[in-house]
Amino acid sequence: xxxxxxxxxVNELWGGELPAEAREHLSKCAGCEAFWRDARLVQAxxxxxxxxxxxxxxxxxxxRLVRRxxxxxxxxxxxxxxxxxxxxxxYATLALTLAVLLSLALPTTGPxxxxxxxxxxxxxxxxxxxxxxxLGGDLGDSHDLIPGGPSD
Amino acid sequence: MxxxxxxxxxxxxxxxxxQHGESEAFGPLVERxxxxxxxxxxxxxxxxxxxxxxxxxxxxxxxxxxxxxxxxSSFATWVSRIAVNHxxxxxxxxxxSRLSYYSEMTEESAHELERKAESPSPGGLDxxxxxxxxxxxxxxxxxxxEDDRLVLTLKELEDYSVEEIAGLLKLKPSTVKVRLHxxxxxxxxxxxxxxxxxx
Numbered sequence: 094x095x096x097x098x099x100x101x102x103v104n105e106l107w108g109g110e111l112p113a114e115a116r117e118h119l120s121k122c123a124g125c126e127a128f129w130r131d132a133r134l135v136q137a138x139x140x141x142x143x144x145x146x147x148x149x150x151x152x153x154x155x156x157r158l159v160r161r162x163x164x165x166x167x168x169x170x171x172x173x174x175x176x177x178x179x180x181x182x183x184y185a186t187l188a189l190t191l192a193v194l195l196s197l198a199l200p201t202t203g204p205x206x207x208x209x210x211x212x213x214x215x216x217x218x219x220x221x222x223x224x225x226x227x228l229g230g231d232l233g234d235s236h237d238l239i240p241g242g243p244s245d
Numbered sequence: 246m247x248x249x250x251x252x253x254x255x256x257x258x259x260x261x262x263x264q265h266g267e268s269e270a271f272g273p274l275v276e277r278x279x280x281x282x283x284x285x286x287x288x289x290x291x292x293x294x295x296x297x298x299x300x301x302x303x304x305x306x307x308x309x310x311x312x313x314x315x316x317x318s319s320f321a322t323w324v325s326r327i328a329v330n331h332x333x334x335x336x337x338x339x340x341x342s343r344l345s346y347y348s349e350m351t352e353e354s355a356h357e358l359e360r361k362a363e364s365p366s367p368g369g370l371d372x373x374x375x376x377x378x379x380x381x382x383x384x385x386x387x388x389x390x391e392d393d394r395l396v397l398t399l400k401e402l403e404d405y406s407v408e409e410i411a412g413l414l415k416l417k418p419s420t421v422k423v424r425l426h427x428x429x430x431x432x433x434x435x436x437x438x439x440x441x442x443x444x
Contacts, residue, residue, distance in 0.1 A: 100430075101426075104426055104429050104430055104433070105426065107429065127437075127440075128433065128437075131433050131436050131437065132429075132433060134378065134382075134436075135382055135385070135429075135432060135433065135436065136401075137378050138378040138379060138381060138382025138383075138385075139382055139397075139401040139402065141375045141376075141378050141379040141382070142288075142379050142382055142383060142386075142401075142402055143288075143401065143402045143404070144375075145379065147280070147283055147284045147287045147288075148283060148287055148293050148296050148297070149280070149283065150279045150280070150283055150297065150300070151297060154275070154279060154297070154300075154301075155272045155273075155275035155276045155279060156272060158271075158272075158275055158301060158304055158305075159268060159269055159271055159272045159275070161301075161305075162268045162271060162305070162308050163268050163269075165305070166268060
């Protein structure tokens with residue numbers, strides 16, 4: 094048998110009885126003999142480790158755990174509620190912020206805003222008396238578009 | 246740990262009650278499996294002071310996931326699988342801090358080990374030899390990659406069969422055999438490297 098086959102066999106049998114052919118090889122090959130001895134050492138080490146006393150659960154471990162689970166369930170339900178409410182609050186704040194930003198970003202004049210908007214909506218009649226003329230004329234200059242304005 | 250028929254029936258009842266929201270029914274399940282989980286955790290992690298905390302985390306995980314338990318494997322296997330996975334994640338997380346070096350081995354341990362290697366006594370090990378070997382193989386195990394450590398621990402320390410390990414790790418038995426073979430080989434190579442370094 095070759096050394097590799099012997100080492101595979103030692104690994105495969107792991108503590109089991111080696112066949113005569115393998116034992117004969119070990120008696121002639123110092124390297125494989127050392128390998129076999131190491132395997133035996135490791136096996137003995139594992140046995141010693143397995144014999145080590147496992148720590149035991151402290152008194153009342155299970156009941157403490159169940160109490161903690163019940164607390165966790167309560168906290169879980171509460172946190173779920175707060176999470177839902179919190180999420181809605183965040184969405185509402187975001188929507189509001191977006192609305193404010195949009196209102197700031199929109200031009201101050203245009204078809205839906207300011208003086209021109211008022212023109213468009215036919216509302217300038219009421220405000221004309223108090224607003225300066227945006228076309229640069231004196232206060233109270235007439236606009237042809239407005240029937241019944243000061244020029245009439 | 247084989248359960249009798251009434252024990253199995255009680256266990257199934259407890260599981261169903263927990264699944265329907267009765268958390269107090271989890272208590273008997275914890276009591277039944279706590280020692281098994283403590284053993285898995287201790288052998289895998291090898292930190293006595295952390296066993297109880299880790300076991301608690303494992304049972305919390307099991308409780309949270311119990312609705313997904315469908316009785317296809319035994320509850321023992323299911324909860325042990327959670328324990329193994331949890332320890333595996335823990336070992337990966339603390340990998341950097343748990344690096345163990347040969348040089349940490351005491352001179353006394355090294356001497357005992359070499360003496361043992363030169364003339365293995367057929368009548369078993371005395372206390373000193375046992376401590377030395379336990380210390381040394383424990384260090385070899387700590388140095389091993391997590392996957393090797395998992396299969397070696399389950400086989401050599403927890404005494405599970407290849408089929409049981411396959412069930413726990415959701416692997417084929419043939420895959421477990423290959424992993425076990427490689428893990429032992431790597432461990433023996435590591436031991437050989439240690440010998441070379443000492444020469």
